Amino acid sequence: MAGSNRDAKGSFHTNISQDVIDEALKSVERVAEPQPEVEAAPAEDEVYGGVTLEIPMPEGGIEEPEAAPSADSNDSGPLRAELAETRQQLEQARRELEEARSQLEFSQSKSREMMERLKDSHERGLRAAADLDNYKKRAQKEKEEVQKFGSERLLKDFLPVLDNLDRALEAAQKSNDFDSFRTGVDMTRKLFEGAFTKHGVKGFSAAGLPFDPRLHEAMQQVESAAVPAGHVLYEAVRGYMLNERLMRPALVVVARAPAVQPPASEATSAATPGGAPTGGDAATEKTGTTPTGSQ
Numbered sequence: 001m002a003g004s005n006r007d008a009k010g011s012f013h014t015n016i017s018q019d020v021i022d023e024a025l026k027s028v029e030r031v032a033e034p035q036p037e038v039e040a041a042p043a044e045d046e047v048y049g050g051v052t053l054e055i056p057m058p059e060g061g062i063e064e065p066e067a068a069p070s071a072d073s074n075d076s077g078p079l080r081a082e083l084a085e086t087r088q089q090l091e092q093a094r095r096e097l098e099e100a101r102s103q104l105e106f107s108q109s110k111s112r113e114m115m116e117r118l119k120d121s122h123e124r125g126l127r128a129a130a131d132l133d134n135y136k137k138r139a140q141k142e143k144e145e146v147q148k149f150g151s152e153r154l155l156k157d158f159l160p161v162l163d164n165l166d167r168a169l170e171a172a173q174k175s176n177d178f179d180s181f182r183t184g185v186d187m188t189r190k191l192f193e194g195a196f197t198k199h200g201v202k203g204f205s206a207a208g209l210p211f212d213p214r215l216h217e218a219m220q221q222v223e224s225a226a227v228p229a230g231h232v233l234y235e236a237v238r239g240y241m242l243n244e245r246l247m248r249p250a251l252v253v254v255a256r257a258p259a260v261q262p263p264a265s266e267a268t269s270a271a272t273p274g275g276a277p278t279g280g281d282a283a284t285e286k287t288g289t290t291p292t293g294s295q
Helices: 018-032 076-149 152-174 178-198 279-287
Strands: 004-006 012-014 045-048 051-054 201-204 216-223 232-237 239-242 245-248 250-256
Touching (some): 178 201
Parallel strands (some): 216 250
Antiparallel strands (some): 045 051, 201 239, 232 250
16 A cells, blocks of 8 residues: 655545546436435545545534425325325236236147147047048959959869769770669769759759749740649759859749630530521631630
């Protein structure tokens, strides 16, 4: 620290740096400014860094600042009410802001959940569409395979029948034994029936049974007294059922009642007294034949 001395008159002199002087001036300015409350006048001597400064007092002393209006003055009532109202408004705004913030967070969370559900639903829909497309492709492929190879099992069962027919024909060429050939053909037919039965095909007989349009197909009607009228007289083609469903109707000939022949005395036309023949005799004379009844 710079040295110091006191002159003959009692003045104090010292060597002080410029920073200390500036700080002292700022302090003086702060003291000179009006303060809300009157503070004690600073001492004439201020000590900075252990150094006593001699500060001259202004003439007339330091003016005290005007006192701030007290809280009990008449003008403070409206200000206080306005301040309270403002605080209430601020508090209400704060509560509304908090509520809006909480609603926004709730809406955002719900939106995220909704988006997740929509995303999952969309992915499930895509997977379902892909599975359906794959199923359609597999079904189409299986359908094509069934159309190509569905009869493979049936044909395998008929291959032995064809082999027996070939053997029967070969034996007929080497021998003239008709009975042996007939026996071989009969055995082959039994193989046919066995293969049919294995696959649900069964034949049915219609001869002598009443004509049934659901099972029979009539070729013609023939007058016969061998079977009752409306019954099958002759079976031209046998019918077959596939798993209790008609596969082919039987082609049959249906019997009808024979025509009733009139007695010989009635067949001769008799003349009336006026010479006019009766109606039936007149028809006989025109055609030259005896009419036959039909059913």
